[in-house]
Amino acid sequence: MEMEMDDEYAKLIRRMNPPRVVIDNNACEDATVIQVDSANKQGILLEVVQVLTDVNLIITKAYISCDGGWFMDVFNVIDHDGNKLRDQEVIDYIQKTLEGDTSLVPPLRGSVGVISSKGYTSIELIGTDRPGLLSEVCAVLKTLHCNVVNAEIWTHNARAAAVVHVTDGSTGLPIEDSQRLCTIKELLCNVLKGNNDLRTAKTVVSPPGVTRTERRLHQIMFADRDYERAGEENVEDRSSRPYITIFDCIEKDYTVITMRSKDRPKLLFDIVCTLTDMQYVVFHGVVHTGRMEAYQEFYIRHVDGLPISSDAERERVILCLEAAIQRRAYEGLELELCTEDRVGLLSDITRIFRENSLCIRRAEISTKSGKAIDTFYVTGVSGISVEPTTIESIRQQIGEAVLKVKRMPRVSPNRPPQETGIGFLFGNLFKARTFQNFKLIRSYS
Numbered sequence: 001m002e003m004e005m006d007d008e009y010a011k012l013i014r015r016m017n018p019p020r021v022v023i024d025n026n027a028c029e030d031a032t033v034i035q036v037d038s039a040n041k042q043g044i045l046l047e048v049v050q051v052l053t054d055v056n057l058i059i060t061k062a063y064i065s066c067d068g069g070w071f072m073d074v075f076n077v078i079d080h081d082g083n084k085l086r087d088q089e090v091i092d093y094i095q096k097t098l099e100g101d102t103s104l105v106p107p108l109r110g111s112v113g114v115i116s117s118k119g120y121t122s123i124e125l126i127g128t129d130r131p132g133l134l135s136e137v138c139a140v141l142k143t144l145h146c147n148v149v150n151a152e153i154w155t156h157n158a159r160a161a162a163v164v165h166v167t168d169g170s171t172g173l174p175i176e177d178s179q180r181l182c183t184i185k186e187l188l189c190n191v192l193k194g195n196n197d198l199r200t201a202k203t204v205v206s207p208p209g210v211t212r213t214e215r216r217l218h219q220i221m222f223a224d225r226d227y228e229r230a231g232e233e234n235v236e237d238r239s240s241r242p243y244i245t246i247f248d249c250i251e252k253d254y255t256v257i258t259m260r261s262k263d264r265p266k267l268l269f270d271i272v273c274t275l276t277d278m279q280y281v282v283f284h285g286v287v288h289t290g291r292m293e294a295y296q297e298f299y300i301r302h303v304d305g306l307p308i309s310s311d312a313e314r315e316r317v318i319l320c321l322e323a324a325i326q327r328r329a330y331e332g333l334e335l336e337l338c339t340e341d342r343v344g345l346l347s348d349i350t351r352i353f354r355e356n357s358l359c360i361r362r363a364e365i366s367t368k369s370g371k372a373i374d375t376f377y378v379t380g381v382s383g384i385s386v387e388p389t390t391i392e393s394i395r396q397q398i399g400e401a402v403l404k405v406k407r408m409p410r411v412s413p414n415r416p417p418q419e420t421g422i423g424f425l426f427g428n429l430f431k432a433r434t435f436q437n438f439k440l441i442r443s444y445s
Helices: 002-016 044-054 088-099 133-143 178-193 213-223 235-240 267-277 311-326 345-355 388-398
Strands: 020-024 032-039 058-065 070-078 121-128 146-156 159-168 202-206 243-249 254-262 280-289 293-302 333-340 358-368 371-380 403-407
Touching: 020 088, 032 044, 032 088, 044 058, 044 070, 044 088, 044 267, 121 178, 121 213, 133 146, 133 159, 133 178, 133 345, 146 213, 159 213, 178 202, 213 267, 213 311, 243 311, 254 311, 267 280, 267 293, 267 311, 333 388, 345 358, 345 371, 345 388, 388 403
Parallel strands: none
Antiparallel strands: 020 032, 032 070, 058 070, 058 280, 121 159, 121 202, 146 159, 146 358, 243 254, 254 293, 280 293, 333 371, 333 403, 358 371
């Protein structure tokens, strides 16, 4: 009864103080500034970051404050071409989604993951990673006359996870026959187990849920404890790891987390998603990104209002945040495939990759208007670089106009220096009454 009253009170506060979103292209020279003011509630930071991620915006800076009963965040964003946000449809979508009832917001043209479709069957997979695993999974789906509509595959710490959306290869409709679903689950689970899998392999077949695919992958891998490192690390692995510190802010009874890592799209979403799923609340934070590096600093407490209290908990949080950053860090060669979609296409492509000793570290599979648009991040066996002659041979087999090299592997920057003392944000945050003190936004009152 008490929880219902709290929920009704929260709804009343939200009606009395509706969220306000201001999108300004004049406040900053090189980015669009988005300010979100709202009554505070658990998970609101993730909701806002999710919306910005859904429309493929890159967050270059962020200032977060949600202490007390109010939430006020500022985000500097650009599109993937490095330009300010000019698309009025995207601007309207952000405002209507964050300010009102998302059920009344029309879907965006050409956006992936913004509105969940119910026209497919969802398959979730987790198991030990090995060369050719995705090829074997796709071969099973092809044999069972399943057409892969969308999929996302991540690998980390010798584990592989995937969320795959399939339809019946003949009708194009979701697969609902219980016996057929059991067969799909059983055969895929056998593939995931392999010959010497000492850890649990799992397959879940179900209608699509409301949780976004990317967040679901974080949850699947977190539940699988992929953050526990497998085997001995080599020097290169240690040097490429993000640098994370955790210390106490005794004055305000917070735990302070600072992170330095290579910058990449969706990095803030991955961090906030993991903290939320671990039942931590971000009260204050700052995000800065440079050409190659990102710095993030958060003042957090557990949902019970307490800061982190033990060394074991600190170590676990560090491991989980490292995993969140690394699960879809850009690794290896990036290949993009664009061609007419057909049943079995993904099986044929991944078979060619396997026959040429390519390992798929991550993949994003999508279908738009009858076209397959797929991105693969690949390396050679054991993580070695792929020879240019191998790539050219593969492109000739698949079609040079169909498969293109989108990005070569990036050289890892040197590990950032260790920091000491209190964080960047602490000296200014509690003295500032509004974000105008950061001199990044204008007053909108």
